[in-house]
C-alpha cells in the first residue's frame with residue numbers, strides 16, 4: 116500500500132490551504148474531502164472579508180478557486196468521509212467506508228458546525244436573514260432589527276458586535292439570567308440598542324424568501340408572540356467535528372483538538388488546522404492561515420523524521 120507523506124482530512128479553507136502548501140513543497144498530499152467538499156463556505160453566498168476580493172466573492176466560488184489552486188500543484192483529492200483513524204501505529208491509518216490509507220503525517224481540518232435551533236424551517240433561511248456568524252454577516256444588517264438567540268459569551272459577543280450596525284438587537288434567551296461572563300453581561304446591559312426577552316424560545320422563523328420575523332414561546336406561561344425582525348443570529352454554540360479522533364489525540368472538554376499555535380497535537384506527526392481547533396476566531400482567513408502553518412510544520416517534521 117502507498118504511504119502518503121501527508122493526508123489532509125477536510126476540504127475547507129484550512130484543508131485546501133494545507134493542500135496547496137504541501138503540494139508546492141512536493142509532498143504529494145492526499146486530501147480526503149468529506150461529504151461537505153469545500154466546507155462551511157459552500158453554505159453561504161457573499162463573502163466580503165476574505166482578503167484579495169475587494170468586490171466580495173461567493174463562498175462556493177472561493178472554495179472552488181482554492182480547490183483549483185491546490186490541485187494545480189498536484190494535491191490529490193478524494194471525495195470520501197473518514198470513518199476512523201489509527202494514530203497509535205506508524206504509518207498512521209486513515210479509514211474510509213471502502214478502504215484504508217496510510218500516511219507519515221496527518222493534518223486534521225474537519226472544521227466545526229454551529230448548533231441550530233432545531234425549528235422546522237430554519238435551513239430554508241440560512242443566508243437569507245438567518246446567520247450563525249456576526250463577524251461574517253452583521254454588516255448586512257445596517258439599520259435593521261435583529262434577534263440574537265443564546266445567553267452565553269458568544270451570544271453576548273455577537274449581540275455587541277451586531278449593535279454597531281443594527282438599529283435594535285433583541286436577545287432571546289430561554290432562561291431568566293445569562294450564562295455569559297460578568298464583563299460581557301455588563302457591556303450588553305449598558306448598550307442602549309440591546310434588549311432582552313427572557314424565558315423564551317424561538318418556535319418558528321417567519322418570512323417568504325427572507326426572514327421577516329420570528330414566532331416566540333414564553334416557556335413559563337406558554338404564551339406565543341411574534342417579533343418582527345430582519346435577521347436572526349443563532350449563537351448557541353459550535354460543535355467541532357472530532358468524534359472519530361476520540362481516544363486517538365487529546366481533545367478539550369468541548370471536543371476541540373488540543374493543539375499549539377503551530378498545529379501540533381499531542382501525537383507527533385498529527386497536526387490540526389482551522390475551526391476544529393479554534394473555538395474563538397472561526398473565520399475563513401484564520402482557518403486558511405492555520406492550514407498554511409500546519410503544512411509548513413509538516414514539511415519540517417517530515418524532513419526531520
Ligand SMILES: Cc1cc2nc3c(=O)[nH]c(=O)nc-3n(C[C@H](O)[C@H](O)[C@H](O)COP(=O)(O)OP(=O)(O)OC[C@H]3O[C@@H](n4cnc5c(N)ncnc54)[C@H](O)[C@@H]3O)c2cc1C
Pocket residue numbers: 124125126127128129130147148149150151152153154155156158159161162163164165195196197198224225226227242247248251252356359388389390391397398399400402403
Ligand atoms: C453560513 C456561513 C457563513 C460564513 N461566512 C463567513 C464569512 O463571510 N467570512 C469568513 O471568514 N468566515 C465565514 N464563515 C466561517 C467559515 O466558513 C469557517 O470559519 C471556515 O470554513 C472554517 O474552515 P475549516 O477549513 O476549518 O473547516 P470547514 O470549512 O468547516 O471544513 C471542514 C471540512 O472537513 C470535512 N470533514 C469533516 N468531517 C470529515 C470526515 N470525517 N472525513 C473527511 N472530511 C471531513 C468537511 O467535508 C469539510 O470539507 C461562515 C460560516 C458559515 C456556516
